[in-house]
Amino acid sequence: MNLCAIWMMFSPPxxxxxxxxxxxxxxxxxxxxxxxxRLKQVFYNLVQNAVDFVPQEGGKIEISAREExxxxxxHVKDNGxxxxxxxKESVFKKFYQVELxxxxxxxxxxxxxxxxxxIVENLGGKIxxxxxxxxxxxxxxxxxx
Ligand SMILES: Nc1ncnc2c1ncn2[C@@H]1O[C@H](COP(=O)(O)OP(=O)(O)OP(=O)(O)O)[C@@H](O)[C@H]1O
Ligand SMILES: [Mg+2]
Numbered sequence: 451m452n453l454c455a456i457w458m459m460f461s462p463p464x465x466x467x468x469x470x471x472x473x474x475x476x477x478x479x480x481x482x483x484x485x486x487x488r489l490k491q492v493f494y495n496l497v498q499n500a501v502d503f504v505p506q507e508g509g510k511i512e513i514s515a516r517e518e519x520x521x522x523x524x525h526v527k528d529n530g531x532x533x534x535x536x537x538k539e540s541v542f543k544k545f546y547q548v549e550l551x552x553x554x555x556x557x558x559x560x561x562x563x564x565x566x567x568x569i570v571e572n573l574g575g576k577i578x579x580x581x582x583x584x585x586x587x588x589x590x591x592x593x594x595x
Pocket of ligand 2: 495498499561562563
């Protein structure tokens with residue numbers, strides 16, 4: 451899957467609403483036999499979250515892929531608000547959202563990560579994240595080749 455195609459799923463208005471720098475390190479091509487549509491959906495949800503939580507100015511989102519053993523490891527990294535220790539265990543739960551104020555602002559339903567986890571695990575992979583409050587978040591997911 452071409453990572454550039456991932457960026458193209460994001461319509462120009464969505465990218466221009468905030469001034470976000472999009473970066474993808476994908477010079478190497480990897481062969482992966484999996485459900486392309488589902489993988490796109492995972493990327494879409496993760497990048498949408500990153501877009502939602504980066505600052506209005508100076509936001510940066512990076513996506514990448516690398517080979518790791520028998521899997522391809524993808525990541526989506528942002529320099530957004532991050533996820534506090536307290537909230538870390540809840541983000542993969544249904545309907546979970548940071549605060550009502552965010553819910554109103556971003557209008558999400560709190561389902562995105564639940565869907566991502568379901569898809570990734572169905573494809574035999576794993577999804578997890580690292581995050582530091584006020585610094586940013588990186589979601590990783592690995593998919594067996
Ligand atoms: N990149 C991120 N940075 C900071 N917080 C995040 C990030 N991704 C997810 N979260 C937190 O996890 C919560 C759950 O994310 P999820 O994608 O499941 O729901 P949502 O984005 O609120 O709604 P939906 O995806 O259904 O539109 C978010 O509301 C937010 O609090
Ligand atoms: Mg979401």
